[in-house]
Amino acid sequence: MLRRRVIPCLDVARGRVVKGTRFVDLVDEGDPPELAERYAREGADELVFLDITAAPEGRSTLLGIVERTARRAFIPLTVGGGVRSAAEMGAVLRAGADKVALNTAAVRDPGLITACADRFGVQAVVVAIDARRRGSDPAGGWDVVVAGGREPTFRDAVAWAREAAERGAGELLVTSIDRDGTRSGYDLELLRAVTGAVRVPVIASGGAAGPDDLIAAIRDGGADAVLAASIFHRRIYTISEVKDALAAAGLAVRRSAVAA
Amino acid sequence: MADGTPARIAIVDHGAGNLVSIGQGLESVGARTWIAAEPEAFDGADLLVLPGVGAAAPAMARLHARGLVDPIRAWIAADRPFLGICLGLQLLFETSEEDGATTLGILPGRTVPLVGAPTLPHIGWNQVERRRDHPAFDGIEDGADFYFVHSYIVCPDVAASAIVIAETVHGERFVSAIGVGNCLGLQFHPERSGTDGLRVLANVVHLAAASRGLPNAVGVA
Numbered sequence: 001m002l003r004r005r006v007i008p009c010l011d012v013a014r015g016r017v018v019k020g021t022r023f024v025d026l027v028d029e030g031d032p033p034e035l036a037e038r039y040a041r042e043g044a045d046e047l048v049f050l051d052i053t054a055a056p057e058g059r060s061t062l063l064g065i066v067e068r069t070a071r072r073a074f075i076p077l078t079v080g081g082g083v084r085s086a087a088e089m090g091a092v093l094r095a096g097a098d099k100v101a102l103n104t105a106a107v108r109d110p111g112l113i114t115a116c117a118d119r120f121g122v123q124a125v126v127v128a129i130d131a132r133r134r135g136s137d138p139a140g141g142w143d144v145v146v147a148g149g150r151e152p153t154f155r156d157a158v159a160w161a162r163e164a165a166e167r168g169a170g171e172l173l174v175t176s177i178d179r180d181g182t183r184s185g186y187d188l189e190l191l192r193a194v195t196g197a198v199r200v201p202v203i204a205s206g207g208a209a210g211p212d213d214l215i216a217a218i219r220d221g222g223a224d225a226v227l228a229a230s231i232f233h234r235r236i237y238t239i240s241e242v243k244d245a246l247a248a249a250g251l252a253v254r255r256s257a258v259a260a
Numbered sequence: 261m262a263d264g265t266p267a268r269i270a271i272v273d274h275g276a277g278n279l280v281s282i283g284q285g286l287e288s289v290g291a292r293t294w295i296a297a298e299p300e301a302f303d304g305a306d307l308l309v310l311p312g313v314g315a316a317a318p319a320m321a322r323l324h325a326r327g328l329v330d331p332i333r334a335w336i337a338a339d340r341p342f343l344g345i346c347l348g349l350q351l352l353f354e355t356s357e358e359d360g361a362t363t364l365g366i367l368p369g370r371t372v373p374l375v376g377a378p379t380l381p382h383i384g385w386n387q388v389e390r391r392r393d394h395p396a397f398d399g400i401e402d403g404a405d406f407y408f409v410h411s412y413i414v415c416p417d418v419a420a421s422a423i424v425i426a427e428t429v430h431g432e433r434f435v436s437a438i439g440v441g442n443c444l445g446l447q448f449h450p451e452r453s454g455t456d457g458l459r460v461l462a463n464v465v466h467l468a469a470a471s472r473g474l475p476n477a478v479g480v481a
Binding site: 004074076095098118119120 | 313449
């Protein structure tokens with residue numbers, strides 16, 4: 001049976017792992033390769049590495065640090081941030097990433113998703129969607145925001161999710177900007193809207209405070225995988241504590257032998 | 261290792277995807293690896309690895325363009341140690357319904373879409389259930405989790421069902437590992453499957469080094 005995945009996220013700025021609240025007020029959380037190794041050892045199912053200042057600074061992903069991170073963890077690594085072309089995606093894969101997350105560049109040029117999927121396969125293409133509520137009314141929907149949460153697009157997040165999957169995204173990483181770093185739980189309505197619209201796996205992101213939120217994202221939100229950052233970086237929960245809770249809730253998880 | 265030197269492994273480059281992970285995985289279990297983009301680069305290898313993600317037709321086109329198709333067929337026909345991973349497993353069969361590609365045709369059967377799956381692609385950790393023993397899985401618990409990422413599966417002809425080593429379920433039951441002589445094919449990614457994945461790679465490397473210098477067995481094609 002396919003396991004539900006628990007994925008620690010490394011937001012990287014200037015070579016360090018950082019974590020902010022609603023994409024700002026960044027706090028230093030450590031060295032990317034070191035954290036990657038620790039999480040792999042603790043039983044993380046995958047890692048996501050996001051170079052969060054690449055797109056706003058208009059530069060490509062920092063390949064050296066991707067390479068050092070990939071070398072330390074024998075679990076899948078998704079890298080995002082600043083990938084603007086199939087050629088740049090190729091360079092990130094050659095640095096050791098298994099999948100590449102496209103965000104800003106895919107919104108500006110949706111054909112990029114197809115170009116990357118044709119060249120590297122849909123399984124290597126993750127489309128990351130940063131979504132912000134259009135107001136307090138849940139029926140109001142969500143806008144896609146790009147450039148690291150700085151630039152609204154007035155594109156509907158659910159429609160964009162559907163289009164991204166049709167164009168060749170093998171997976172969607174859906175982040176609620178409203179919940180990011182707030183530890184107030186995932187935006188379950190957003191997750192339900194997206195998972196109801198696509199067949200590709202959806203990774204829930206933004207707002208995890210503890211195991212109950214991860215369970216809700218899977219059970220009520222329909223997410224295939226759950227991503228969290230601050231709860232793991234700050235050792236509020238270990239990966240195995242989270243997996244114990246998921247298993248106790250009747251969800252299938254991978255139980256890896258934890259090496260010393 | 262049979263003569264004390266590290267196993268030497270040529271990783272076939274068909275121009276797409278991540279060759280780094282598999283190289284790092286094999287090196288972490290003591291092998292020496294290099295990338296083989298032309299037939300001459302197979303020389304001196306104890307094991308040939310055909311990794312790969314992506315679609316069958318472009319991969320076959322690149323293998324043809326680089327003159328690698330016949331050397332790979334000859335390698336496997338001579339029963340020299342071979343490991344195909346993911347697309348590298350699928351290419352061993354005759355055709356792929358993914359894009360109608362004619363593939364290597366070394367094993368009887370075809371590559372078909374995974375149907376009935378709740379989500380596609382099949383991405384994540386899933387259980388590998390063994391149908392028979394195989395030394396590549398020594399020390400691995402039956403039903404252990406490995407990392408998958410694919411939308412197509414191999415469907416060996418009924419007459420060739422004895423090659424099946426393991427199966428996995430995602431919507432339907434499918435073949436996740438095959439073995440014929442020294443040729444091994446895995447649908448999952450051992451290089452990204454944590455400790456158990458590295459154990460499989462270590463077993464494969466050990467088998468390749470142990471067969472070094474032995475007379476080649478009868479061909480399997």
